[in-house]
Amino acid sequence: MACKNEIKLTFSEVNISASNNKLVEVNIPNAIGNEDVVNRINATISKNVIASLQIGDLDNMTSKTIEESITTFNKEFQMFKTDFPESMQPWEAQIDGEIIFQSLEIISIALTSYVNTGGVHGTLNISFLNFETQTGHLIPNDKLFKDIESFKKTAKIYFDKTIEDKDIVLENTNIFKLASNIAYSDTGIVLLYNTNEIIPYPTDIIEFTIPFNEVGPLLNFDSF
Structure with missing residues (x-):
């Protein structure tokens, strides 16, 4: 019965751009399979990409698609150049996604974004997204665990x-x-702290993996 109801999903990599785009490159996974499931997964990935390209407050986002957000990013740069013609610093944005784990129960995806809007240094941010394979619903971090307090002690x-x-x-x-970023990997549970999560800010992200054999009983989703 389990095999009969199994939802099979595959992923392809897609490159998304827009007319007259010279600043933004987006390469992300695109889910293929059951329509309801893949629509949820792809919509969530798109929402995160759009947020990564947002200039200013996230509450003011107006773009509905990645293509719109790319166009807006380019327009914002042109406005910046009009206001500050002496600035030689180019804007750029690079967003890449990859599947870091996939099983019958859970899919973990990493989105890496680098955005520079004219500063000396750009902003690097990595986000993990965990999805229920059977439904495509995004899994909150606290729902990954049967006993989050015990997991926290090990972490x-x-x-x-x-x-x-x-x-x-x-x-x-x-x-x-x-x-904030927790995901499954082939060897265990990965925890990743972006630099803005730690005080004082370290120069690099902090990342480590806890093997499945140490925390397996604490997890809500099987790793096979």
């Missing part, structure tokens, strides 16, 4: 070891929070 051990190995000195080391 803190790995976190402390990682910052020790990187020689990172943090404030309030007794206050530990799980990363």
Whole structure:
């Protein structure tokens, strides 16, 4: 019965652009299969890409498609050049996505965005998205676990070891929070902290993997 009801999904990589676009490159996974399921997955990926290209407050987003957001990004640059013609700093945006895990129960996708809107340094951000394979619904981090507090205790051990190995000195080391980005991988559960999640800001992201054999009983989704 389980095999009969199994939802089979595949992914292809798509490149998305717009007319007169010279600043933005988007390469993301596109789900193929059951219409309802893939529509949910692809819509969520698109929403995250659009947010990555938003200039200013996310509450003011007007773009409905990635193509619209690319066009808006280019228009914002032209307005910037009109206001500051002496600026030689080009704008750019690069967004790439990849499937980092896929099983009968869960799909984990990583979206990496680099956006520079004229500053000395651009902003690098990595986001993990976890989907239920059978429905395409996005899974909140707390729903990944049967016992999130026990998982948190294990994660803190790995976190402390990682910052020790990187020689990172943090404030309030007794206050530990799980990363905003948690995902399945082939070897275990990955936790990733973007630089803006840690105070003081480290120069690199903090990332570590907890093997399945250490936390398997704490997980709500099978890794096979």
